[in-house]
Amino acid sequence: MGNGNSTQVAYQDNMHVVIVGGGQSGCYLAVQLLKSNFCKVTLIDPRDAMYHNHGAMRAAVNEDFMNYMFLPFADMLGSSFQRGTVVAMDSNNNTLTLKSGYQVRYTHLVVATGEDMPFPFKLGGENAELSAAKAADLLNQYRLELSDCNRIAFIGGGYNSVEMAGEIKTAFPDKEVIIITDEDHLVTKRARPALQASLLNILQQKGIAVIHNDSVYNLESVLTNRRADGQVLKTKNGKVLVTDFLINTEGAQINNGFYEKDLAGSMSPNGTLDVDDYLRVKGHDNIYAVGDVTSVDEEKTPCTPNEHAKVVKANLIAECNNATMTAYKAVMEVVLVSVGSEAGVSQICGMQFGNFPTKMAKGKDRNSSSTWTDLGLQLPAIKPEVCQGSKV
Structure with missing residues (x-):
């Protein structure tokens, strides 16, 4: 060039x-x-x-x-x-x-x-060709089923499990929520031990239980990502758990x-x-x-x-x-984990930050404002309580 x-x-x-x-x-x-x-x-x-x-x-x-x-x-x-x-x-x-x-x-x-x-988390598989109206119906039904459940369990300890668990406990503090992961860490291996400790502390304060280094072995006999009251989960380490809504975030x-x-x-x-x-x-x-x-x-x-x-x-x-091409350089190492709209922890180039920076970077509106604006669209009107409570 x-x-x-x-x-x-x-x-x-x-x-x-x-x-x-x-x-x-x-x-x-x-x-x-x-x-x-x-x-x-x-x-x-x-x-x-x-x-x-x-x-x-x-x-x-x-x-x-x-x-x-x-x-x-x-x-x-x-x-x-x-x-x-x-x-x-x-x-x-x-x-x-x-x-x-x-x-x-x-x-x-x-x-x-x-x-x-x-x-x-995504619209794929049998949902890949849904119109916005049909997808909204699906998401509304999901919310109704989830709101009626008392015990919710997550399979996998990645971002989706941790952040959705935080959203559930923020909106419904009385629900029982547990995360089961076969890893010894949450979200990513790039998250340093100090961030892992801070994140676990936030989850504990929220009342979210975490089981590390274990997995459910009877997944084929239970329903996932929909309401099913009283399902029994059995783990390889001998734990027996009961859930009304099992959310599997693995298998991307x-x-x-x-x-x-x-x-x-x-x-x-x-x-x-x-x-x-x-x-x-x-x-x-x-x-x-x-x-x-x-x-x-x-x-x-x-x-x-x-x-x-x-x-x-x-x-x-x-x-x-016929000019010089631009090489892609990965953005600086950033780990952003929101736990509801107000809590979370971040790691930027090895430095750790707490609730407020994480809220502003991610948790406040789940990047909605920046996404709509960057794509040239006007952010829809929404009620002030959007980030504070639930409406079912």
């Missing part, structure tokens, strides 16, 4: 950037590209709105928070949105095939399909269905895509990947999608200008 590094470029009539996946990474990139107005952009997603998955755990206990959960693609992207499910690709001919049979041609492809995990899988054959040579064993320093899929100069679908070894934070999008946008412009 040349020595220039201009961020301006004339409109490229023959360039068509197609983004597959309407999560945060895909949407951030699409919005940034449209603002730059240098080529045709199409984002493809099976739903009619972006699901604000960072807010799902609060919407699961607070009806008012539903106002934040669905960001309409039509308002965000206009005619640059194509609703559909991509089922196959042909990188030799630069084409994508939708479930309907319709084909989309691209000059540049960005894979932003992310990962799938149980509802309500990369959404690689449409590219697993064509890009097999660029995939890691876990299904992610190997990318170079510029977030290009290895072996393909015109295919990029952003978000959870990349093999980048980093702690994924609410900032990660935006940072990936910035780099890909810069490199697409650099290609047009």
